[in-house]
Amino acid sequence: MKIACTAVLLGLVSFSFFFRDLGNPPEYLLDEVQYVSSAKALLSHSPNPNPEAPPLGKLLVAVGIKLCGDTPVGWRLMSAVFGSLTLVGVFLWVYLLIGEFSLSFVAAILTLLNNFLFVFSRAALMDNFLVGFMVWGLLTFTAALKLPFLGAKSRRILLLCCGAMFGFSCACKWNGVDALAGVAIMSLAILWASKRSSNPEILALAGHLRSAGIGWIACSLLVVPLAAYSITFLPLLHSLHRPFTLDELYSMNVYIWKFHRSIVGNIFLVTPWYKWPFHLDPLRSLSYLVGNWYIMWVGLAALLVCARRFGRSLPETLIVLLYVVNLAQWMVTPQSCLFYYYYYPAALSLGIAIPLALQQFRERIFRVRLCVVCALPAVLVFAYCYPRMAHLPQPFDCALGCWP
Numbered sequence: 001m002k003i004a005c006t007a008v009l010l011g012l013v014s015f016s017f018f019f020r021d022l023g024n025p026p027e028y029l030l031d032e033v034q035y036v037s038s039a040k041a042l043l044s045h046s047p048n049p050n051p052e053a054p055p056l057g058k059l060l061v062a063v064g065i066k067l068c069g070d071t072p073v074g075w076r077l078m079s080a081v082f083g084s085l086t087l088v089g090v091f092l093w094v095y096l097l098i099g100e101f102s103l104s105f106v107a108a109i110l111t112l113l114n115n116f117l118f119v120f121s122r123a124a125l126m127d128n129f130l131v132g133f134m135v136w137g138l139l140t141f142t143a144a145l146k147l148p149f150l151g152a153k154s155r156r157i158l159l160l161c162c163g164a165m166f167g168f169s170c171a172c173k174w175n176g177v178d179a180l181a182g183v184a185i186m187s188l189a190i191l192w193a194s195k196r197s198s199n200p201e202i203l204a205l206a207g208h209l210r211s212a213g214i215g216w217i218a219c220s221l222l223v224v225p226l227a228a229y230s231i232t233f234l235p236l237l238h239s240l241h242r243p244f245t246l247d248e249l250y251s252m253n254v255y256i257w258k259f260h261r262s263i264v265g266n267i268f269l270v271t272p273w274y275k276w277p278f279h280l281d282p283l284r285s286l287s288y289l290v291g292n293w294y295i296m297w298v299g300l301a302a303l304l305v306c307a308r309r310f311g312r313s314l315p316e317t318l319i320v321l322l323y324v325v326n327l328a329q330w331m332v333t334p335q336s337c338l339f340y341y342y343y344y345p346a347a348l349s350l351g352i353a354i355p356l357a358l359q360q361f362r363e364r365i366f367r368v369r370l371c372v373v374c375a376l377p378a379v380l381v382f383a384y385c386y387p388r389m390a391h392l393p394q395p396f397d398c399a400l401g402c403w404p
Helices: 001-017 032-044 054-067 072-098 101-112 114-118 129-147 152-169 176-193 198-214 214-231 233-239 247-261 273-278 295-306 312-330 340-358 377-389
Strands: none
Touching: 001 072, 001 101, 001 198, 032 054, 032 072, 032 114, 032 233, 054 072, 054 129, 072 101, 072 114, 072 129, 072 340, 101 114, 101 340, 114 129, 114 176, 114 340, 114 377, 129 152, 129 176, 129 198, 129 312, 152 176, 152 198, 152 214, 176 198, 176 214, 176 312, 198 214, 214 233, 233 247, 273 295, 273 312, 273 340, 295 340, 295 377, 312 340
């Protein structure tokens, strides 16, 4: 009951936080104009002005416009909803991984304060939908993997839900395939290691997977994501008065592939992927986005601590794998231009890595556990960044110092 109440409270409070002045700024942020135009075209059954991206995120933007009108609040409403769902998902996921309420709550707070979640929860961009579905995919996978009291049927249902979540994540942005690949690698590694290890945790996890059935696992991580991804094209094709056929799906996705292979983009915003972890300057065209410097850098150190238990403990292994696959994939992704805000899925794991790295420390400072104290600097950095990220009017935009 405590966990459920906390999850609901986190969702409601964070949504209120994201929703406040959601219409500010009234003009488009970065690529909002493309996705909002596409969402309005879906509602009016007009030609799609943004065929270079999968449809689900734009369908969600269209839901917000349908509910709140063609206004900045309507454009961004579903981003705020998914920001709250992401935060709740992180809290529940970390609790499933380590079973400690205080550490799970700290992970959720650090996720809220990492700047990425706040900015994307107030912008009609696809990244928050991508990450929201990804987190819930990880949550359902971990539940199927870890919960000891579930039967085979329940594990299969959770794995099917996991596959659907990752399929929907890919239907917002193709980057969702990175976390799906990480989950597939983890599943294979657990099954392989169980034949060569006496580690009781690995043996228990492998037993849970086998109880669901290898065929069900393969179906959940291969067939279901593809089916979930494909079905999201149905409303788009219906809006365009085109048939839902394999030829249509193929041609649409080939176009997306070719577009991202050839796009040049704004060269002044392009940043190489290997510079993202150490990025300092705010992205002015996207609400002065820059990762919370404390979480970004301390999180990297925490990842190194977690890496020492890689392969021996599920929580640390998953968080390291999540970061690596979401960052290193940009080494091989055939896209001609990269932007700093693509760091969001990888950066999300840094706020989780900090409490995971500190879970063995039980020391208290003024009767407050060390992991809670370590979250305080993140609050200060977020407070410094908040006036510009929230587009507060003068003189409040410089309340804690003006940015260059």
